[in-house]
Amino acid sequence: MKNLIFFGHGARDSRWREPFDRLVSLWRVQYPHARVELAFLELMQPSLEEAITTLVVAGEVEVVVVPVFFGQGGHLLDDFPLLLSDCRQKFPQVSLSATPAVGEDEAVLQAIIDFSARAL
Template sequence: MKAIILFGHGARDSRWREPFDRLATLWRAQHPDTPVELAFLEMMQPSLEEAVTFLAGGGVTQITVVPVFFGQGGHLRNDFPVLLEACKKQLPGVKLSATPAVGEDLAVLQAIVDFGARAL
């Protein structure tokens, strides 16, 4: 079984995660047969390890982590690979992969341009 983890930075203000919760809700509505979980680098729960462990406990064998970051900054270049590798070692029966940051995708950038154009 395949699943997806939407991975964000995290923040002290709990309201910061509201768009992530909406994103997960949209995923569930549009892809009900593919589980989705949120995970955060810091300051919020669950951690990446907790989300991977939860999905694996539910029978998931293949997880794609989608970093919901605007760009490939230091956290994604330095911290994230270490976390992902630790999860791979902890759960060798689960195939883990990751996409680039969502902000690196042309369709995402175009959606932001379209959003700005609608504001005019």
């Protein structure tokens, strides 16, 4: 079974991660048979490597990383591929893949439009 890592940027203010923690909690309620972990690029823990380690220790060998970013900026175009490559080398036994940024998905964009329309 494939397992997920929600991957966010990270921030100095610990309150910034609250929506990410809620996202993980919602996932666990709706999909209890697929493991999910949270990871951050910088400023927060766990790192991507630490999150993968958690899944590997649990015996998981298929991991999909979901970048919870609005678009494909420098971090996803430059930093993330290097991190992913490093993790593939460190964990050769793991099938490690990634999706595009969630903000690139039409359904996510539509959800933002629907949210905004409710504000009118």
